[in-house]
Structure formats: structure tokens, C-alpha cells
Amino acid sequence: MEDFYKEYILDHYRNPRNFGHLERVDASAEDLNPLCGDKIRMELELEDGKVKDVRFSGKGCAISQASASMLTESIKGMKLEDVARMSREEVIENVGIGISPARMKCALLGLKVLKSAALGEIASWP
Amino acid sequence: MIAAPKNYDLRAAEIAKDFPILAQPTSRGKRLAFLDSAASSQKPQAVIDALVRYYEHDNANIHRGVYELAERATAAFEGARGKVARFIGAEPAEIIWTRNTTEAINLVSFSWGLENLKPGDAILTSQLEHHSNLVPWQLLAAKTGAELRFIEVDDQGIHQLGDLKAKLRGVKLVALSHVSNTLGTIAPLETIVPQAHAAGAVVLVDGAQSAPHMRIDVRALDVDFFAASGHKMLGPTGIGFLYGKRALLEAMPPFLTGGDMIKKVEYRETSFNEIPWKFEAGTSNIADAVGLGAAVDYLTAVDMDWIRAHDHELTRYALERLTELAPLGLEIYGPRDPELRSAVVSFNLADVHAHDLASILDTEGVCVRAGHHCTMPLMEKMGWPATARASFYLYNTEQDVEQLVTALKKAAQVFKLA
Numbered sequence: 001m002e003d004f005y006k007e008y009i010l011d012h013y014r015n016p017r018n019f020g021h022l023e024r025v026d027a028s029a030e031d032l033n034p035l036c037g038d039k040i041r042m043e044l045e046l047e048d049g050k051v052k053d054v055r056f057s058g059k060g061c062a063i064s065q066a067s068a069s070m071l072t073e074s075i076k077g078m079k080l081e082d083v084a085r086m087s088r089e090e091v092i093e094n095v096g097i098g099i100s101p102a103r104m105k106c107a108l109l110g111l112k113v114l115k116s117a118a119l120g121e122i123a124s125w126p
Numbered sequence: 127m128i129a130a131p132k133n134y135d136l137r138a139a140e141i142a143k144d145f146p147i148l149a150q151p152t153s154r155g156k157r158l159a160f161l162d163s164a165a166s167s168q169k170p171q172a173v174i175d176a177l178v179r180y181y182e183h184d185n186a187n188i189h190r191g192v193y194e195l196a197e198r199a200t201a202a203f204e205g206a207r208g209k210v211a212r213f214i215g216a217e218p219a220e221i222i223w224t225r226n227t228t229e230a231i232n233l234v235s236f237s238w239g240l241e242n243l244k245p246g247d248a249i250l251t252s253q254l255e256h257h258s259n260l261v262p263w264q265l266l267a268a269k270t271g272a273e274l275r276f277i278e279v280d281d282q283g284i285h286q287l288g289d290l291k292a293k294l295r296g297v298k299l300v301a302l303s304h305v306s307n308t309l310g311t312i313a314p315l316e317t318i319v320p321q322a323h324a325a326g327a328v329v330l331v332d333g334a335q336s337a338p339h340m341r342i343d344v345r346a347l348d349v350d351f352f353a354a355s356g357h358k359m360l361g362p363t364g365i366g367f368l369y370g371k372r373a374l375l376e377a378m379p380p381f382l383t384g385g386d387m388i389k390k391v392e393y394r395e396t397s398f399n400e401i402p403w404k405f406e407a408g409t410s411n412i413a414d415a416v417g418l419g420a421a422v423d424y425l426t427a428v429d430m431d432w433i434r435a436h437d438h439e440l441t442r443y444a445l446e447r448l449t450e451l452a453p454l455g456l457e458i459y460g461p462r463d464p465e466l467r468s469a470v471v472s473f474n475l476a477d478v479h480a481h482d483l484a485s486i487l488d489t490e491g492v493c494v495r496a497g498h499h500c501t502m503p504l505m506e507k508m509g510w511p512a513t514a515r516a517s518f519y520l521y522n523t524e525q526d527v528e529q530l531v532t533a534l535k536k537a538a539q540v541f542k543l544a
Contacts, residue, residue: 063481103485
């Protein structure tokens with residue numbers, strides 16, 4: 001748990017990357033974690049079926065915000081269909097800290113919303 | 127003004143010894159500081175023993191059995207009803223067993239509400255309510271065409287009653303929580319109830335957070351319905367109760383129907399049992415009702431006035447200690463005057479989200495709740511995405527508060543606030 005809030009997690013929490021809104025939005029989604037009310041919105045700009053740019057917005061805990069922030073960094077240039085297929089394992093590995101079962105949805109909210117944007121419909125919990 | 131009971135902390139430490147779960151360290155070897163009794167209280171050995179004793183010695187289905195076991199089970203079940211009735215100053219016939227407060231409120235909504243509300247009528251509640259005392263009224267209003275109104279609260283969560291008279295016009299039902307589960311605010315029932323009655327309204331009180339913490343006398347409060355949950359007052363989960371004034375209950379149609387709630391059944395029609403059984407269809411939760419009876423015995427033996435005074439003193443102490451953390455960015459919510467609140471303290475620490483805070487406190491053995499506390503509209507109104515909440519009960523001591531303060535300092539360190 002001491003590892004739980006590593007320096008880079010706090011950095012992503014306080015200085016989230018790709019935070020805000022896009023001028024041109026080709027795909028978007030938003031959803032909330034009913035457990036805690038944390039909310040995330042994802043906006044995508046596409047080019048040739050690939051993610052050209054991405055922004056996220058919302059409020060939540062360090063884990064949900066850092067996970068979403070790190071996710072936006074990793075998907076630029078990815079094919080939309082690959083985004084729709086991303087697994088929970090990839091995200092958890094990317095976050096790089098031990099996530100307790102009670103906090104799993106916090107870590108996966110960003111991915112759920114991103115997949116919803118890619119699929120054009122609300123995705124189930126990854 | 128509530129006076130501090132002498133040696134309240136020593137007695138609380140003695141009481142804690144009756145709760146086996148509290149003696150157990152966490153997986154990280156920390157002392158357990160259980161500060162989440164507003165969600166569900168721990169159980170004393172006496173309640174655990176009552177459950178075991180019931181299943182080992184008295185278990186059988188109630189009411190129509192003619193053999194000795196069935197008679198003992200019936201006596202234990204109805205005896206528990208009598209204990210709960212005495213505990214809140216009611217008659218046994220006015221106590222209906224339910225699963226919890228939520229089911230008790232739904233019973234009133236479906237039985238009394240559908241029968242008595244029509245378009246043009248209004249329901250008055252407050253901005254503080256738990257979802258359990260809001261969602262049933264939203265649905266009832268939608269079904270009957272009644273209007274839903276709210277008593278507003280200020281930024282400390284205190285009821286604003288200046289326009290109460292105007293708000294009560296056309297109101298048939300006033301539904302209020304006695305104590306707010308999020309902010310601890312105690313509702314000024316002594317002001318609201320007489321005015322509600324003068325306006326011709328029936329008053330329902332959600333007592334989930336008050337029945338465990340203060341002496342309740344439904345006659346003195348003069349409320350028409352009072353709902354509470356056993357598991358928040360040292361009893362088992364799955365058992366709660368609804369108090370209703372006899373005349374109201376007698377006039378109400380049944381809620382759930384089937385066995386045990388009948389007098390005579392023919393192929394095409396049925397006459398119903400008397401109260402309270404008219405509202406208890408099917409085999410009841412006998413063992414847990416017996417367990418709740420044991421919980422009420424325990425609370426009575428400790429003395430509800432002592433519990434109120436203890437909770438008040440410990441809450442006052444916690445508010446004082448938490449205020450010392452203001453330089454770290456600790457913000458406390460709810461009424462600033464401890465006289466106006468029960469044993470609940472909601473707070474946030476600087477920019478640390480309440481869930482992160484609760485996770486860090488957990489590593490120090492401190493159990494608090496974090497989130498919206500089933501009061502999403504209140505959180506939205508106040509502009510809080512979430513809060514952490516510490517709640518106290520008769521087994522909590524100043525040592526628990528000390529452990530909370532130490533854990534909060536650690537959280538401040540992890541988040542580099544110091």
C-alpha cells in the first residue's frame with residue numbers, strides 16, 4: 001500500500017495529461033462509477049480509423065484519474081478497433097500498482113468510457 | 127446542553143470488550159478502529175448468543191404450531207416485538223417487522239401512499255435525505271400525480287424553516303430523516319411535527335440514524351410512522367421495523383400478501399389478519415427479530431441517555447482534534463454546533479479524494495466510509511464529489527479518534543500536503 005500512491009500516480013492525479021476538450025470530436029462517451037459517483041468523459045479525434053488526438057475530463061480519485069490520464073497517453077496513433085479491444089490487464093499493468101478489489105472499478109473507469117467511445121455504445125465493465 | 131458523562135471513555139472501553147470483532151487486529155497487524163457504525167454497527171456477544179440459542183433450542187415456525195418448540199419460537203418472536211415497542215414507547219401491535227428501514231418506508235409508500243395521495247396533493251421531504259427516504263417518494267409522486275417538495279438546508283446542512291408554513295400547504299405527507307447519515311444534522315422535529323399536523327399532514331420519520339443513538343418516544347415526538355434498521359443498533363442484518371399509529375395501520379391495506387397475514391381465505395376472497403400481522407406476509411425473519419430483541423435489551427441495560435451523552439462527548443472531542451488538522455487542508459462538514467449533530471463527522475483532506483483517503487486510513491486500521499453516502503442530490507447541491515465519514519457508537523473511545531488523527535497525518539504525508 002505504501003507503493004499504492006507512487007510519485008507518478010500523484011503526478012498524473014495533480015497534472016493529468018490530455019485533460020480538457022477537443023475542438024473536433026469524432027467519438028465520445030461519458031460514464032460514472034455508481035459506487036463512488038466518479039465521472040469521466042473521453043473525446044476522440046480520428047484520422048484514417050486511428051486515434052489522432054484524445055482528451056478526457058471529469059472528477060474522481062487519484063487511481064481513476066491517473067489511470068485515465070495514462071490511458072490517453074498510450075492510445076495516440078492506435079486503431080479505433082484496437083482501442084475497443086483493449087483488456088483490463090493491459091490497463092492494470094500500465095497503472096503499475098497493486099489494485100485492491102474494492103478499487104478495481106476506479107482503475108477501470110477510464111477504459112470503460114474509452115471503449116464506449118470506440119464502440120459507439122456503453123461498454124460493459126472490462 | 128448535554129453534560130459529559132464521568133469516565134465516559136473508560137466505560138466505552140469496557141463496553142468494547144463485549145464486541146468480539148473489535149478485539150481482532152487487521153491483516154497488517156494494526157489495532158482496529160471501527161468508525162463506520164452509521165453504515166452498520168458491530169454486534170455484542172449477547173446478540174450473537176441470542177441467535178445461536180434460538181437456533182439451538184427454540185427454532186420452529188411461529189403462530190400456528192401447537193407443539194412446545196413452536197410455542198417457544200412464537201413467544202421469543204412476539205417477545206422481541208414487545209421489547210422493540212417498549213424501546214420506542216409504542217404498543218406491540220404498532221410494530222411491524224420489516225427487513226430494514228428501506229422496506230419500512232416502502233411499506234408506507236405502497237400501502238398508505240397509493241391509498242391516500244391524489245393529483246394536487248404534495249409530499250414534503252428535505253434536501254438531506256438518504257436515497258431510501260427520497261426514491262420511494264419520487265416514485266409515489268409519479269404514480270399518484272402528487273408534487274414532491276423539499277425543506278432546504280444551508281451550507282452546514284441545517285434545516286431552513288422560514289417558509290415552512292407555505293411549503294406545508296396541500297401537503298399530505300411529511301417524510302424526514304431524524305438524523306442525517308451524511309452530516310449528522312438532527313432534524314427539528316419538535317418544530318416541524320406540530321405544524322405538519324396542523325396542516326393536515328401525516329409525518330413519517332426515518333429513524334435509521336436516531337434509534338441507535340438517542341432515546342426515542344414516538345408518543346412524545348407525536349410522529350405517525352417511524353422506521354429503523356436492526357443492524358445499525360447492534361442487531362442482526364435483515365431485520366428492521368416500522369412503527370405506525372394504530373388507527374393509521376388499521377385503516378391501511380396490506381402491502382405484501384400471502385400466508386400468515388390472513389384471517390380467512392376462500393377461493394375468490396380473503397379477509398385479513400389484525401395488525402401487526404396484516405403486514406407480515408410469509409414466514410418472518412424470526413431468528414433475527416429475536417436477535418434484535420437482545421440488542422434492545424443490551425442498549426437498554428447500557429442506557430440510551432448514556433449512549434447519547436457518550437456519542438456527543440466523543441463527537442465533540444473528534445471535532446476538536448480534527449480542527450487541529452486544518453493547516454493540512456482538512457475541512458469538516460455539517461453543523462458546527464455539536465448540540466445540533468449526532469455521532470457523524472464528514473470531512474475531506476485538501477485535494478485528496480475521499481476514496482484515496484479511506485484506502486490510506488484502512489492501512490492504519492481505521493475503517494471509515496467514503497463516497498456519496500447514498501445522498502447524491504445533497505453532495506451535488508453542496509458541490510462535494512465525495513466525502514469521508516467517521517461515525518461513532520457506544521464502543522468507540524478517544525483512542526479510536528487518536529488513531530484516526532494519526533492516520534490522517536499519514537495520508538497528508540503520502541499526498542505530500544505537509
